Amino acid sequence: MFLRNIGRAFSVSNDEGRAASTGASRVNVLRLSGPCERWDERDADFIREILDLVGDKWSMLVIGALAVRDARYSDLDTEIPAISRRMLTLTLKRLQRSGLVDRTAYAEVPPRVEYSLTSLGSSLLSAIEPLAAWSAEQRAEIRRHQDAYDSAVTST
Helix, strand or coil, rough: CCHHHHHHECCCCCCHHHHHHHHHCCCCCECCCHHHHHCCCHHHHHHHHHHHHHHCCCHHHHHHHHHHHCHHHHHHHHHCCCCCCCHHHHHHHHHHHCCEEEEEEECCCCCCEEEEHHHHHHHHHHHHHHHHHHHHCHHHHHHHHHHHHHHHHHHH
């Protein structure tokens, strides 16, 4: 229910849109409703930031790979299909900045760097696993709805 209503939970007025477009301060800009009204504006902005981080195309794949074992950059590059080196680098930096991934550089010849999941990253993984399981369980039904929608849109 929370995820279905999250889009309705954040509403922006015309004044707020003007403030955003001019770079003005966002003080009292966000009006929360539904299950999100228990959070103040700062919390809601931060929640959105974290959901953007973990909901991007690559973050959960990196976290999932590191949940199995610590890995070198080249291992991650090989294990995560279709990720570019640039995106892998940016994703690792974003996850490291948020405390979800650790980067350890070893003073060896040749130099070696390993990435590992922090306890915070592990706790995120345990929070996301039920959503991933739900997605797998509902796959056929969701695909059926998507196909029906796509057929209806293309026939009009």
